[in-house]
Amino acid sequence: MKEREHLIYKYLRSSKRFPHIWCPGCGIGILLGALIRAIDGGGYGKDDVVLISGIGCSGRLPTYVDFNTLHTTHGRALTFATGIKLANPSLKVIVVMGDGDATAIGGNHFIHAARRNIGITSIIINNQTYGMTGGQFSPTTPFGLKTSSSPHGNLESPFDICGLAREAGATFVARSTVYHARLLEEIIGMAIGKEGFSVVEVVSHCTTYFGREIGLESPVEMMKWQRDNAVRVEKAKDLGEEELRQKIVIGVLVDRKAPAYHEMYEKLIAKCRLEDNAL
Amino acid sequence: MKRTRKSDRILLQGSEACVRGALIAGCRFYAGYPITPATEIMEQMSRQLPKAGGVFIQMEDEIASLGAVIGASLTGLKSMTATSSPGFSLMQEHISFACMAEVPCVIVDVMRGGPSTGLPTLPAQGDVMQARWGAHGDHPIIVLCPSSTYEFFDLTIKAFNLSERYRIPVILLTDEVTAHTRESVILPPSDELVVEERRKPNVPPEWYTPYDDRQTGVPPMPAFGEGYRYHVTGLAHDIRGYPTTRSDEVGTLIDRLFSKISKDFHLLQWFDSYQADDSVVTIIAYGSVARSALHAVKEAREKGLKVGLIKLKVLWPFMRHTVIRFLQSSAKVLVPEMNMGQLSREVKRVSQGGCEIVTLNKVDGTMISPKEILRSLEDIYP
Numbered sequence: 001m002k003e004r005e006h007l008i009y010k011y012l013r014s015s016k017r018f019p020h021i022w023c024p025g026c027g028i029g030i031l032l033g034a035l036i037r038a039i040d041g042g043g044y045g046k047d048d049v050v051l052i053s054g055i056g057c058s059g060r061l062p063t064y065v066d067f068n069t070l071h072t073t074h075g076r077a078l079t080f081a082t083g084i085k086l087a088n089p090s091l092k093v094i095v096v097m098g099d100g101d102a103t104a105i106g107g108n109h110f111i112h113a114a115r116r117n118i119g120i121t122s123i124i125i126n127n128q129t130y131g132m133t134g135g136q137f138s139p140t141t142p143f144g145l146k147t148s149s150s151p152h153g154n155l156e157s158p159f160d161i162c163g164l165a166r167e168a169g170a171t172f173v174a175r176s177t178v179y180h181a182r183l184l185e186e187i188i189g190m191a192i193g194k195e196g197f198s199v200v201e202v203v204s205h206c207t208t209y210f211g212r213e214i215g216l217e218s219p220v221e222m223m224k225w226q227r228d229n230a231v232r233v234e235k236a237k238d239l240g241e242e243e244l245r246q247k248i249v250i251g252v253l254v255d256r257k258a259p260a261y262h263e264m265y266e267k268l269i270a271k272c273r274l275e276d277n278a279l
Numbered sequence: 280m281k282r283t284r285k286s287d288r289i290l291l292q293g294s295e296a297c298v299r300g301a302l303i304a305g306c307r308f309y310a311g312y313p314i315t316p317a318t319e320i321m322e323q324m325s326r327q328l329p330k331a332g333g334v335f336i337q338m339e340d341e342i343a344s345l346g347a348v349i350g351a352s353l354t355g356l357k358s359m360t361a362t363s364s365p366g367f368s369l370m371q372e373h374i375s376f377a378c379m380a381e382v383p384c385v386i387v388d389v390m391r392g393g394p395s396t397g398l399p400t401l402p403a404q405g406d407v408m409q410a411r412w413g414a415h416g417d418h419p420i421i422v423l424c425p426s427s428t429y430e431f432f433d434l435t436i437k438a439f440n441l442s443e444r445y446r447i448p449v450i451l452l453t454d455e456v457t458a459h460t461r462e463s464v465i466l467p468p469s470d471e472l473v474v475e476e477r478r479k480p481n482v483p484p485e486w487y488t489p490y491d492d493r494q495t496g497v498p499p500m501p502a503f504g505e506g507y508r509y510h511v512t513g514l515a516h517d518i519r520g521y522p523t524t525r526s527d528e529v530g531t532l533i534d535r536l537f538s539k540i541s542k543d544f545h546l547l548q549w550f551d552s553y554q555a556d557d558s559v560v561t562i563i564a565y566g567s568v569a570r571s572a573l574h575a576v577k578e579a580r581e582k583g584l585k586v587g588l589i590k591l592k593v594l595w596p597f598m599r600h601t602v603i604r605f606l607q608s609s610a611k612v613l614v615p616e617m618n619m620g621q622l623s624r625e626v627k628r629v630s631q632g633g634c635e636i637v638t639l640n641k642v643d644g645t646m647i648s649p650k651e652i653l654r655s656l657e658d659i660y661p
């Protein structure tokens with residue numbers, strides 16, 4: 001308890017006018033707690049961290065914490081992050097996005113940042129809906145679900161965010177739910193420590209809209225659903241394909257080595273300067 | 280004035296002159312996406328920037344390009360991108376962001392024929408109003424317009440200076456002809472050029488309020504990682520940078536965004552005049568059209584017509600005070616443009632019926648020739 005108080009004083013902005021904008025029972029607060037503990041655990045200086053967001057409920061997250069913070073446009077957070085990382089590769093660049101932010105309007109930027117393997121940590125909080133605008137279906141909403149913009153049932157199939165990241169070239173991909181707060185902290189810490197493009201999908205819930213749409217009444221029920229449907233990646237091997245489709249596989253899904261874009265660019269600058277001097 | 284030797288004279292394309300100017304101005308970050316007729320700027324940057332220790336990146340689209348440029352600028356690098364009309368449309372979202380968050384950046388728009396994909400390889404001036412009003416929300420903007428290779432070089436440096444001084448995106452609005460024409464030019468030695476740097480805070484981080492500066496209206500700006508941990512957002516914000524909907528705070532912010540530019544309108548009256556002191560008919564032109572106009576004025580003078588030319592180098596904020604002066608002294612004003620009449624609307628607005636404004640418009644992908652302007656001058660000459 002004492003340690004947690006200490007981190008709040010250390011990382012929350014005292015100058016910011018609280019309360020925050022999130023609904024009671026929202027999962028974003030759990031993510032923010034895990035993120036702060038992971039950054040603190042990694043021993044990174046506050047000046048060296050840049051926390052960037054897009055638009056939506058998750059977009060407000062950087063406002064409350066004492067880092068270099070940037071609240072960008074809808075879906076484009078990764079493009080700003082790319083400029084920041086290349087302008088100063090020594091900075092730890094962390095981007096927080098929602099599922100609509102990262103995979104609908106920002107889908108193109110997401111796959112290209114992954115393909116470049118640039119040193120950015122992407123945290124995608126996936127509540128399977130557009131919460132801030134009132135519960136419309138998103139690219140991760142299950143097929144057939146009735147939402148405020150699919151009153152006759154969703155005709156689209158959901159994205160697998162981690163699968164998308166893996167195929168696009170991300171070198172570290174992991175998933176947790178907000179129920180598994182300790183695992184979340186651990187994989188965020190690992191992701192920030194990587195040199196290349198790392199992705200953490202955080203399965204969460206929207207207590208105000210999405211819960212109503214799927215028939216779960218309280219945040220407690222929704223988190224119990226996460227607990228009951230999550231399966232560790234180590235155990236997932238034993239399950240059949242049909243069985244797995246109903247489950248949320250959590251843990252580290254991809255961890256591989258590949259040259260990071262910003263590192264290659266630094267070498268390129270050194271080479272160009274050397275050649276230029278030789279002329 | 281230094282004596283120029285023959286060897287100082289070089290053959291340079293407009294796009295190359297832009298890149299030279301940018302590097303002298305201190306540009307160390309470029310993000311872009313290929314598009315005709317602006318690709319030459321990107322290709323030059325991909326060669327030159329790493330040699331200068333800077334960063335070049337080809338992004339996935341124009342939206343991403345300007346996003347990366349803004350990110351790099353927030354991290355302390357002078358940054359730019361270049362595109363052409365369709366790509367410029369895609370950038371409007373982030374031009375609006377850069378205005379609101381006050382992030383310096385330079386955007387080159389090499390205009391081509393439109394609407395839509397239009398005429399990729401042919402010139403036009405159809406983005407004059409897009410440059411002013413394309414981005415959503417009420418915002419000030421600075422738009423410079425070169426008409427030659429030398430001016431492209433010179434105005435690129437000035438674009439960076441203005442951008443850093445006012446913390447505002449500056450648009451270099453040029454056309455396919457100006458960007459692609461190769462000309463023999465003499466560039467001044469770099470020690471004769473004025474390069475302005477971004478004003479940094481001189482107070483300790485705990486005293487720094489990122490969006491408050493009552494002295495100049497332009498708050499000093501630290502880079503990410505320099506110890507001033509502050510919040511940047513496209514939302515309406517208070518002086519600390521935090522989102523607000525309080526009418527007093529929002530009103531103050533938007534007023535300051537406008538007044539930081541409007542208080543210096545008198546410093547942004549950049550134009551060349553040619554025989555416009557006694558002209559009965561005065562041409563107001565910009566970009567490559569101004570060069571045809573100059574030729575037409577010379578020929579008309581030889582025929583004894585008292586005509587003159589005002590070539591605007593700043594399109595926005597519109598040079599009201601300068602234009603009014605010539606509207607008052609001329610019987611008629613001719614505004615030739617490679618569009619259906621965009622800047623002429625502004626001239627008419629300023630004139631308020633006081634002077635007869637004649638337009639000469641062309642949108643077929645060909646330049647307005649000196650002959651066409653001369654014919655128009657002869658037609659309207661009183």
